[in-house]
Amino acid sequence: MSALNVGSHxxxxxxxxxxxxxGGIGLACADTLAMLxxxxxxxxxxxTPVRNLVExxxxxxxxxxxxxDVTDAESVIHLIEQVIEQHQRIDSLVTAAGILVMENFLDVTLDGWESxxxxxxxxxLLVCQAAAxxxxxxxxxxxxxxxxSNAGRVPRLATVSYGASKAAVIQLVHCMALELAPYGITANAxxxxxTATSMMVDVQARGDPERLEGVIRGSLEQWRTGIPLGHLAEPADQAAVAAFLVSEGARHITGQTLCVDGGQTFF
Ligand SMILES: NC(=O)c1ccc[n+]([C@@H]2O[C@H](COP(=O)([O-])OP(=O)(O)OC[C@H]3O[C@@H](n4cnc5c(N)ncnc54)[C@H](O)[C@@H]3O)[C@@H](O)[C@H]2O)c1
Incomplete structure (x- = not known):
């Protein structure tokens, strides 16, 4: 019996x-994987300052x-070519690119929905397909x-477009996992x-500490549960789980959806 490598990358x-x-989740994932x-x-x-951040x-x-630009198929293919030229292979992919558009259902704009x-x-889809x-x-x-996002599984006010697009990611992962399994490729959401990033603090809570406190406490009027563990996640909390899921130790986990949310949405 040989133990699996859950740590080193x-x-x-x-x-x-x-x-x-x-301060974002993607950079935290890169930092953790580089450390490992x-x-x-x-x-x-x-x-964005990727060339400075990488240093x-x-x-x-x-x-x-x-x-x-992940919305552009050619740009994504070009990215994969550049990575192969530089590193010759891709063993793990973490896709963290995302935007949060906050609009109530009755005010949803086509622009917000489509972006x-x-x-x-x-x-x-484009990034996962090209990497796979x-x-x-x-x-x-x-x-x-x-x-x-956990907003892809539970409703939140003013997150119609965001939640629906994140639910699409979850189902995309389920189908992708099924079709990539014969190749020994795992895919998880x-x-x-x-999580304490600019998306949460500046966009969702609009920089207002009261609003952030409300996220942690929850609110019955807004039909929103709080965070049982009592604080926002740090980007490093997401990165630690992403690093495990792309490790050898996670070789038998695929097609799963894992919430890292301090209990915000357990049911
Ligand atoms: N912060 C939270 O509370 C939270 C909660 C749930 C899910 N998420 C998800 O985690 C991921 C990372 O979010 P974050 O909080 O670090 O936010 P962030 O805004 O710091 O990072 C998102 C990154 O995506 C990039 N991006 C946006 N559009 C892009 C495009 N067209 N092509 C390439 N890159 C693009 C942005 O430039 C940015 O660097 C996102 O998918 C977000 O939806 C965040």
């Missing part, structure tokens, strides 16, 4: 998309920063973690709960 190449936001020994390629929109990752010197689906759903094709070419299996 030495010798593995990880691509983390949506890792260009300082992976060579990491990080990617984000052209207006600050642990074991600096063997990672790379790239630009991509949510373009980034959150189409972007996840590469993993199949390599012939040695692979690991995919798509970051969805990680559903963060409220």
């Amino acid at each position: 030495e010798g593995r190449v990880a691509l983390v998309v949506g890792a260009g936001s300082q 020994g992976a060579r990491v390629a990080i990617a984000d929109l052209p207006n 600050k990752l642990p074991n600096n010197g063997r990672h790379s920063g790239h630009h991509v 949510s689906f373009a980034v959150n759903a189409r972007g996840t 094709r590469q993993m199949i070419r390599q012939g040695a299996g692979g690991r995919i973690v798509a970051i969805s 990680l559903c963060p709960g409220s």
Whole structure:
């Protein structure tokens, strides 16, 4: 009987998309994977400082920063080509690119709905598809973690477009896991709960500490449960779970949806 490696990512190449936001979940995933020994390629929109951020990752010197727009199929294919040119392979993929558009149902705009689906759903599809094709070419299996949200499983006020697009990610992962299983590629959805990033603090709570406190406490009028563990998640909490799901130790886990939310949505 031999134990499985749940810790070291030495010798593995990880691509983390949506890792260009300082203090964001994607960058935390890249940081954790780099600390655990992976060579990491990080990617984000052209207006993000990926090339500076990559220099600050642990074991600096063997990672790379790239630009991509996940809504654009050609841009995504170009990203995969660049990563292969630089690192020759992709063993693990974490897709964290996402946007949060907050609109109540009666005020939902087509723009809000379509941009949510373009980034959150189409972007996840395009990145996972291109990376999976590469993993199949390599012939040695692979690991995919798509970051969805607990808002893809439970209703929240003003999150119609966001929640629906994140629910699409969850079902995309289920179907993808089924079809990639014969290739030894696992695919899982990680559903963060409220996590202390700019998306949560600046966009959702609009920088208002009262609103953040309300997220933690919950609110019966707004039909919102609080966080039983009593605080927001840190990006590192999401990263630790993503790193496990793309490790050798998670080789028998696929098609799952895992909420990392301090109990915000357990039922
Ligand atoms: N923070 C939370 O409370 C929370 C909760 C649940 C789920 N999530 C999800 O976690 C993921 C990371 O969010 P975060 O909180 O770190 O937010 P963030 O805004 O810090 O990071 C999102 C990143 O996605 C990138 N991105 C947006 N559109 C893109 C595009 N078209 N192409 C490439 N990159 C693009 C942004 O530039 C940004 O760097 C998102 O998918 C988000 O929906 C966050």
